[in-house]
Amino acid sequence: MTERLLAPYASTPEQSRGRLHHEPPSRYRNDFQRDRDRIIHSSAFRRLEYKTQVFVNHEGDLYRTRLTHSLEVAQVGRTVARALKLNEDLIEAVCLAHDLGHTPFGHAGQDALNACMRDYGGFEHNFQSLRVVDALENKYPDFGGLNLTFETREGILKHCSRKNARRIGDVGQRFLDNTRPSAEAQLADLADSIAYNHHDVDDGFRSGLLTIEQLEEVPVFAHHLGATRQAFPAIDERRTLYETVRRMIGDFIHDLIQHSMKQLDDLGAQQADQIRQAPTRAISLSPDALAQHLQLKQFLRANLYRHPRVVAMTDRARDVVNELFAVLLAHPHHMPPSYAEPAPGDVDHADALFDDHPPARRVADYIAGMTDRYAFARHAELCT
Numbered sequence: 271m272t273e274r275l276l277a278p279y280a281s282t283p284e285q286s287r288g289r290l291h292h293e294p295p296s297r298y299r300n301d302f303q304r305d306r307d308r309i310i311h312s313s314a315f316r317r318l319e320y321k322t323q324v325f326v327n328h329e330g331d332l333y334r335t336r337l338t339h340s341l342e343v344a345q346v347g348r349t350v351a352r353a354l355k356l357n358e359d360l361i362e363a364v365c366l367a368h369d370l371g372h373t374p375f376g377h378a379g380q381d382a383l384n385a386c387m388r389d390y391g392g393f394e395h396n397f398q399s400l401r402v403v404d405a406l407e408n409k410y411p412d413f414g415g416l417n418l419t420f421e422t423r424e425g426i427l428k429h430c431s432r433k434n435a436r437r438i439g440d441v442g443q444r445f446l447d448n449t450r451p452s453a454e455a456q457l458a459d460l461a462d463s464i465a466y467n468h469h470d471v472d473d474g475f476r477s478g479l480l481t482i483e484q485l486e487e488v489p490v491f492a493h494h495l496g497a498t499r500q501a502f503p504a505i506d507e508r509r510t511l512y513e514t515v516r517r518m519i520g521d522f523i524h525d526l527i528q529h530s531m532k533q534l535d536d537l538g539a540q541q542a543d544q545i546r547q548a549p550t551r552a553i554s555l556s557p558d559a560l561a562q563h564l565q566l567k568q569f570l571r572a573n574l575y576r577h578p579r580v581v582a583m584t585d586r587a588r589d590v591v592n593e594l595f596a597v598l599l600a601h602p603h604h605m606p607p608s609y610a611e612p613a614p615g616d617v618d619h620a621d622a623l624f625d626d627h628p629p630a631r632r633v634a635d636y637i638a639g640m641t642d643r644y645a646f647a648r649h650a651e652l653c654t
Contacts, residue, residue, distance in 0.1 A: 277355035279539035287420035291413040302359035305422040314370040320641035322376040347461035364425030364458040371398025374645040375587030382591035390630035425455035456553035468519040474574040490562040525559040593653040598633045609636040
């Protein structure tokens with residue numbers, strides 16, 4: 271996308287704050303396109319294919335995984351970016367990278383690993399995603415990590431405590447200054463949340479854990495269900511559900527575009543940094559749509575994520591992570607050499623990224639990088 275097609279407040283590769291390590295420019299790609307391609311070709315991205323979204327990988331072949339979720343987030347992000355004249359290449363890079371640090375077994379795995387790391391600095395997948403792209407991917411001869419631009423790294427790091435912000439340099443500064451990220455980073459965050467909610471409805475119905483009758487308790491779903499039944503009274507339940515979700519997500523995206531356009535117009539920003547200095551986020555849902563979004567999220571938490579079948583799966587996942595952590599911390603030789611003892615060239619920057627206790631952090635790195643099935647296999651090998 272050329273600069274003339276972008277809004278004045280959009281991020282551009284020509285004005286990027288650059289990379290951790292200087293590199294000559296690519297002959298055929300701008301810096302954000304190069305970031306996207308490095309993410310797609312990373313080992314961490316490929317592993318997302320076998321990491322849980324809601325249902326563990328072996329539960330079925332048709333449920334979403336972290337990989338398909340990331341692709342869907344990127345699709346939502348690019349649609350909205352095009353309407354708002356933001357940088358689609360940057361949006362795509364951030365959306366594809368946002369879950370690179372996620373553990374196996376979804377949020378259950380993250381919660382378990384955070385508990386294991388409580389005395390060693392904690393664990394959070396946003397931080398881990400940054401750690402993956404800054405240090406853990408190990409392909410290039412001149413640097414560890416993927417050496418992404420500041421703007422992509424800024425978008426990956428959605429949340430950060432002040433303690434950690436002081437340690438991670440440039441991308442942590444906004445959490446100390448109480449400023450905002452780029453418009454593209456703000457959009458990627460919302461695209462993730464919108465895609466997550468609506469596609470979990472689809473997977474929950476497909477699994478048999480949610481029914482249309484239950485979903486009618488959510489006003490926004492009931493509204494679009496009524497419109498779907500009126501327009502297509504003869505279609506089966508599966509297509510009724512899909513059409514309802516399609517209409518619902520379309521309305522949320524429309525609201526996000528229209529409300530953000532108004533806020534951007536009111537702000538009158540003429541450069542990207544004015545978005546960062548604005549008193550509130552410029553990219554957001556309207557208050558009514560946000561309330562509907564949160565209602566749907568609360569419904570899913572109560573009826574899907576806490577469903578007995580999902581809880582049984584997550585309890586098992588927590589046991590696997592807890593037991594693997596204990597064994598590997600006590601016996602690090604069971605990990606590949608690159609985790610048991612990192613390469614000398616990688617130590618300084620990796621240790622600078624949230625690494626108060628390097629041995630425990632390297633165990634967390636190893637477990638976080640596992641797919642669901644690999645975690646089960648290693649657990650069977652080492653803990654039974």
